[in-house]
Amino acid sequence: MAKEKVILDMDPGHDDAVAMMMAASHPSLEIKAITVVAGNQTLEKTVRNALNVASVLNLKGVPIAAGMSRPMVREQVIADDIHGETGLDGPVFEEHDLQRDPRHGVDLIIETLLASDGDVSILPTGPLTNVAMAMRKDPRIVSKIKRIVLMGGSYQLGNVTPAAEFNIYADPEAAHVVFSSGVPIVMMGLDLTRQVRCTRQVIDRMGAIGNRVSKLFVDLMEFFSKTQEEVFGWDAPPLHDPTTVAYVIDPSIFVTKPMRVDVELRGDHTYGRTCCDYFGVTKREPNAEVATTLDLDRFWDLLEDCLRRYS
Ligand code: RIB
Ligand code: CA
Numbered sequence: 001m002a003k004e005k006v007i008l009d010m011d012p013g014h015d016d017a018v019a020m021m022m023a024a025s026h027p028s029l030e031i032k033a034i035t036v037v038a039g040n041q042t043l044e045k046t047v048r049n050a051l052n053v054a055s056v057l058n059l060k061g062v063p064i065a066a067g068m069s070r071p072m073v074r075e076q077v078i079a080d081d082i083h084g085e086t087g088l089d090g091p092v093f094e095e096h097d098l099q100r101d102p103r104h105g106v107d108l109i110i111e112t113l114l115a116s117d118g119d120v121s122i123l124p125t126g127p128l129t130n131v132a133m134a135m136r137k138d139p140r141i142v143s144k145i146k147r148i149v150l151m152g153g154s155y156q157l158g159n160v161t162p163a164a165e166f167n168i169y170a171d172p173e174a175a176h177v178v179f180s181s182g183v184p185i186v187m188m189g190l191d192l193t194r195q196v197r198c199t200r201q202v203i204d205r206m207g208a209i210g211n212r213v214s215k216l217f218v219d220l221m222e223f224f225s226k227t228q229e230e231v232f233g234w235d236a237p238p239l240h241d242p243t244t245v246a247y248v249i250d251p252s253i254f255v256t257k258p259m260r261v262d263v264e265l266r267g268d269h270t271y272g273r274t275c276c277d278y279f280g281v282t283k284r285e286p287n288a289e290v291a292t293t294l295d296l297d298r299f300w301d302l303l304e305d306c307l308r309r310y311s
Contacts, residue, residue, distance in 0.1 A: 003030040004248050005119055005146075007112055009067070009105075011039025011126025011167075012049035013083055014090070014224040015151075015241040019125055020050070021213055022245040022302070024057045025309040029249065032120055033112045034064040035105035039126035039170055040079045041087025043069035046126070047100055049088040055096035056216050057310070064098075067105025067130035071171035079166055082227045090223030091216055109134040113144040121248060124150040124178075125241035127167050132174035135181055147184040149244045153261065153274030154190035155290060159232070161272070165190050168263060169272030176263040179274075185288040186256060188243040189274065192291035196243060197236035198225070202300060206307055213310040243291070246302055253302070255293045258286035 006029055010016040023029050034054070036047045047066045054064055070076050083089065101108060109130060113120055122145055124131055135142055152167035152175065160166040168175045179185065198221050207218040221237065228237035247254055260277040264270045276290055 001028070004028055004121065005030050005032050005116065006248060007032055007109060007120060007122045008034045009037060009109070009122060009124040009126065009130050010034065010050065010241070011037050011046045012053060012088055013040040013046065013126065013241065014088060014220045015239050016125050017049070017053045017088060017220055018217060018239060019123070019241040019245045020053050021057060021217065022242050022306040024059050025306045026249050029245070031062045033108050034062055035067045035108055035130050036064065037067045037105065037126045037130045038069050038076065039167065040083040042078065045087040049086065051098045051100060052088070052093040052096070055098045056093065056212060063101035063103070063108055065101040065103050065105040065108040068133055071127060071129055071174065072132060073173045074171065077160070077170050081231055084223065084227070088220070091219035105130050106133045106137060110138045110141055113141040114138070116144060118144045119146055121146045122148045123244045123248065124148065124152070125244055127170040128152070128174040128178045129171045132177035135177055142181055142183060145183045147186060148178065149186040149188070149247050151188045151193065151241045151244050153187055153276070155259070155274070155276035155278050156191050158273065159190060163267070163270040164272035165274070168274055172263050172265050172272040176265060179261050179263055179287060186247060187261060187288045187290045188240070188247065189290060192294060193240040193243055194238045195294060195296065196239045196299060197234070198239045199236040205300070206304060209304070209307050211307070211310045214307045217307060242303065243294070246299055247291070249302060250298070253295050253298045254291050256289035256291050259288055259290045260284040260286050261288045261290065
């Protein structure tokens with residue numbers, strides 16, 4: 001069976017790192033490129049984090065490029081309360097010689113898509129700045145994107161404000177460009193990802209695998225659990241970003257609902273909210289498949305399968 005070709009666009013980020021672990025090991029996926037964006041931390045830190053994780057995964061032959069360092073319009077916001085000063089606090093990484101690709105991440109997205117047969121999906125798990133800028137810089141790519149499977153938004157509660165989820169709130173104008181692009185979108189919002197809670201039992205289950213990547217998983221989740229409990233009072237952190245990779249590997253794990261999704265760009269209290277027409281009351285054409293539920297057992301089984309594939 002042909003591999004699913006993906007571009008990971010991310011802001012590592014504890015949960016972004018787990019998404020990379022899954023995408024780099026599962027045999028059904030081929031990572032064509034990893035592009036990094038400012039989000040959880042500044043770009044310099046998210047790039048360093050991406051290279052550190054890729055080094056532990058022994059990820060070879062995949063270009064990793066730095067993209068946009070700031071949102072398109074608004075002032076920059078970061079999530080250091082959740083991901084720490086480095087953006088990936090917790091694990092200690094060994095020195096390595098993995099270098100970033102010299103190309104700009106936006107150019108790498110454009111080049112990868114234009115060289116493709118229209119069979120490459122983009123999996124954004126951070127703010128959508130890189131993807132939106134690529135669409136604006138070279139509109140030819142819009143018809144070349146197979147689909148966008150993104151972590152972001154919500155049709156209920158936000159996290160960074162009562163109304164908005166971080167990835168969208170960090171660059172609402174970029175999100176508007178992407179959601180209005182006409183590209184097929186699958187949205188893993190907080191409504192779905194908050195069901196994927198990385199409990200102590202899950203951490204121990206993955207730690208028992210006993211390889212270098214499962215140890216990194218444990219080190220990441222120990223820190224992530226602490227900050228998520230401090231900020232939100234969660235007894236176990238939601239593992240947001242890996243849901244995008246799991247969907248591409250096995251979409252049958254998830255239930256989605258077609259919805260019209262618009263991004264609020266003006267509200268004093270709702271700026272960055274994904275306004276999701278759950279009941280279809282606007283009668284407007286849906287522009288996204290929004291995930292509502294998943295089979296948790298099968299998700300954890302898939303994560304364990306991916307982690308076991310490392311030596
Ligand atoms: O709101 C959760 C999202 O924001 C996740 O992608 C997390 O990594 C942060 O980027
Ligand atoms: Ca992220």
